[in-house]
Amino acid sequence: MLDQILVGLLNVFNFHVFLALVIGVAVGMVIGSLPGLSVTMGVALLLPFTFGMSPEAGMLLLIGVYCAGTYGGSISAILLNTPGTAASAATSLDGYALSRQGKAGSALNMSIYASVIGGLISGVALLFVAPQIARFALSFGPPEFFALAIFGLSIIAGVSGNALGKGLIMACLGMLIATVGIDSVDGFPRFTFGFDSLTSGFELVPVLIGLFAISEIFNQLERRAKSISGMNKVKNEKFGLKELKPFRKTIVKSSFIGVIVGAIPGTGGAIASFLSYNEARRSSKNPSEFGKGSLDGVAASEAGNNGVTGATLIPMLTLGIPGDVVTAVLLGSLLIQGLRPGPDLFVNYGPIVYTVMIGFLVVNVVMFFVAKSSIKYFAKLSVIPNTILLPIVLGLCLIGSFAVNNSFYSVFVAIAFGLIGYIFTKFKYPIAPMLIAMILGPMAENALRQSLIISQGSYKIFFQSPIAITFIILTILSMALPFITSKLKKKPEVDHVIEARKIGG
Amino acid sequence: MIEKLKSQIDSIVLGLFGIFVLAIIPVQISESSLSALGPRFFPYLLAGAIILLSAISIIKELFISSTANKDTPEDLADEKKPGYMSIGLTFISLLLWAFLVPVLGFVITTLLFVGVMMWITGNRNIVAISLTSILFTAATYYVFRIILQVFLPEGIFL
Numbered sequence: 001m002l003d004q005i006l007v008g009l010l011n012v013f014n015f016h017v018f019l020a021l022v023i024g025v026a027v028g029m030v031i032g033s034l035p036g037l038s039v040t041m042g043v044a045l046l047l048p049f050t051f052g053m054s055p056e057a058g059m060l061l062l063i064g065v066y067c068a069g070t071y072g073g074s075i076s077a078i079l080l081n082t083p084g085t086a087a088s089a090a091t092s093l094d095g096y097a098l099s100r101q102g103k104a105g106s107a108l109n110m111s112i113y114a115s116v117i118g119g120l121i122s123g124v125a126l127l128f129v130a131p132q133i134a135r136f137a138l139s140f141g142p143p144e145f146f147a148l149a150i151f152g153l154s155i156i157a158g159v160s161g162n163a164l165g166k167g168l169i170m171a172c173l174g175m176l177i178a179t180v181g182i183d184s185v186d187g188f189p190r191f192t193f194g195f196d197s198l199t200s201g202f203e204l205v206p207v208l209i210g211l212f213a214i215s216e217i218f219n220q221l222e223r224r225a226k227s228i229s230g231m232n233k234v235k236n237e238k239f240g241l242k243e244l245k246p247f248r249k250t251i252v253k254s255s256f257i258g259v260i261v262g263a264i265p266g267t268g269g270a271i272a273s274f275l276s277y278n279e280a281r282r283s284s285k286n287p288s289e290f291g292k293g294s295l296d297g298v299a300a301s302e303a304g305n306n307g308v309t310g311a312t313l314i315p316m317l318t319l320g321i322p323g324d325v326v327t328a329v330l331l332g333s334l335l336i337q338g339l340r341p342g343p344d345l346f347v348n349y350g351p352i353v354y355t356v357m358i359g360f361l362v363v364n365v366v367m368f369f370v371a372k373s374s375i376k377y378f379a380k381l382s383v384i385p386n387t388i389l390l391p392i393v394l395g396l397c398l399i400g401s402f403a404v405n406n407s408f409y410s411v412f413v414a415i416a417f418g419l420i421g422y423i424f425t426k427f428k429y430p431i432a433p434m435l436i437a438m439i440l441g442p443m444a445e446n447a448l449r450q451s452l453i454i455s456q457g458s459y460k461i462f463f464q465s466p467i468a469i470t471f472i473i474l475t476i477l478s479m480a481l482p483f484i485t486s487k488l489k490k491k492p493e494v495d496h497v498i499e500a501r502k503i504g505g
Numbered sequence: 506m507i508e509k510l511k512s513q514i515d516s517i518v519l520g521l522f523g524i525f526v527l528a529i530i531p532v533q534i535s536e537s538s539l540s541a542l543g544p545r546f547f548p549y550l551l552a553g554a555i556i557l558l559s560a561i562s563i564i565k566e567l568f569i570s571s572t573a574n575k576d577t578p579e580d581l582a583d584e585k586k587p588g589y590m591s592i593g594l595t596f597i598s599l600l601l602w603a604f605l606v607p608v609l610g611f612v613i614t615t616l617l618f619v620g621v622m623m624w625i626t627g628n629r630n631i632v633a634i635s636l637t638s639i640l641f642t643a644a645t646y647y648v649f650r651i652i653l654q655v656f657l658p659e660g661i662f663l
Binding site for chain 2: 031037041045165166168169172173175176179183185186188189190191192193214217218221222223224385386387388390391392394395396398399402403406408411412415418419422427429441445448449452
């Protein structure tokens with residue numbers, strides 16, 4: 001294995017391969033930061049350019065777009081509350097709050113460090129334990145997916161803050177909105193009202209743009225804010241390894257969450273980032289700071305979503321099963337190059353595979369340097385006057401919504417959700433639960449119904465799988481523990497009061 | 506009591522929405538006998554949950570809370586009147602963009618949109634408005650149409 005790693009390392013630094021890698025990173029970062037342009041679109045758009053390239057150069061060009069695009073979503077999430085990808089939605093919860101405090105530089109720095117570390121950890125997992133992780137991932141069936149979805153939905157309690165009731169209502173609304181369209185189990189239309197455009201339901205990207213970006217712009221207009229940060233100068237913030245040290249535990253833990261979630265086909269960066277965010281909040285000494293500008297929140301979300309990137313390649317390379325839409329396109333690229341994914345790939349095309357895996361690690365390093373050199377320019381966006389910035393951002397929102405599937409239906413969806421998001425935030429309803437529910441709700445419903453079809457209506461199926469039982473226990477613990485802990489913390493105070501009264505007579 | 510009800514307008518509206526959804530489910534969703542839980546199950550569950558949560562919020566406010574609910578729309582500082590007019594004009598501009606692009610084309614509509622939006626947000630510098638509109642439209646057209654090959658409606662011009 002060591003000799004193949006060395007061969008891979010040499011191949012990565014071949015001029016054409018390295019150039020393709022760098023171009024992929026640069027393009028990916030731009031595409032990921034533009035609302036409405038998904039990483040999938042970026043990878044699909046560059047796919048034809050790889051036909052004439054060597055397999056290594058072609059794959060690393062696309063992987064560069066994938067990794068940098070996943071990170072790039074955090075740039076607009078932090079600066080404009082407009083997640084470039086669904087995977088960066090959790091980043092905007094704290095990242096944008098930091099921008100509003102004039103700390104955009106810190107947030108962007110944390111984002112790049114966490115993303116790169118998450119990516120490197122998932123790259124190491126890909127290189128050394130891919131077959132073992134693939135076996136674990138394949139053991140996920142409908143009961144396990146249902147339990148995972150319920151565990152994911154339990155984070156709604158965390159992101160709702162003090163407004164749990166309102167958070168739950170938003171989650172129910174999100175799941176209800178996700179039911180619009182064709183039911184994927186029975187094939188019946190639901191809530192289409194006879195409109196053809198509604199048979200495909202609501203695409204996530206226009207909803208994201210509306211709920212986060214357009215509604216925030218309405219909010220800025222209402223407040224007549226001069227700029228996003230309210231300041232005319234970016235704070236000069238130093239951010240190096242010393243500043244990163246207190247967050248290392250969060251970053252590593254979130255990266256591992258990203259690796260596990262990413263290896264399971266059908267999940268993705270959005271689920272990993274919210275799970276990581278919730279775990280960081282749960283284990284934090286200052287959970288109340290989350291949602292108000294906590295660097296821990298940014299670190300958790302970004303490490304989680306970039307931890308997915310290498311892990312999604314595991315089932316694709318080892319078993320030929322794409323983990324999500326992006327890896328499906330990457331799988332297509334491999335097939336076009338004449339490489340058949342699966343166990344034989346490592347045997348028959350070892351040098352190419354190891355070049356791709358080593359190249360994945362190099363992509364993250366290159367991404368770090370490219371992003372780090374651009375951060376001070378990105379941070380200045382937060383002090384641009386709103387009279388210039390808001391029209392530009394709105395323009396990008398409109399074009400981005402249209403570009404999703406070349407349809408004005410998506411534009412109207414984005415505008416409608418912009419209004420809905422604005423009205424709900426006026427009444428202090430948190431937006432994040434709606435987004436989480438729209439992502440996880442369909443997974444929960446489909447998995448539940450498929451499980452009951454398999455078990456012929458018996459709910460025992462959820463208690464026959466160790467993985468499902470584990471997630472159910474984790475769900476109960478994550479919801480019960482904060483409640484129990486807060487009761488236990490109050491108890492010594494009560495005892496103290498009783499003792500004081502006894503002494504006083 | 507009336508004041509407390511007024512402060513719960515959001516819960517009342519959501520509760521009514523839940524009832525509306527319950528009422529339209531039989532019309533909008535066919536039932537299936539193939540699976541244990543049909544396509545109506547989740548919509549019923551969610552509509553019921555919305556009604557229940559809204560009812561709990563209203564009951565809490567009416568019978569348990571001793572002070573008026575603080576979760577009313579944010580009050581802004583007196584020195585700045587809220588920009589509701591800007592929001593309304595922006596909303597209309599967004600809709601107009603979506604309606605006019607197929608007719609006038611991406612370039613003309615976006616040029617006008619950015620210019621109008623800068624005016625709405627309070628910019629009165631004609632040079633800044635013109636430059637920003639032209640540069641933004643040109644840059645986005647080049648990036649989306651030429652580099653990314655995303656189709657943009659041409660309308661009467663481009």
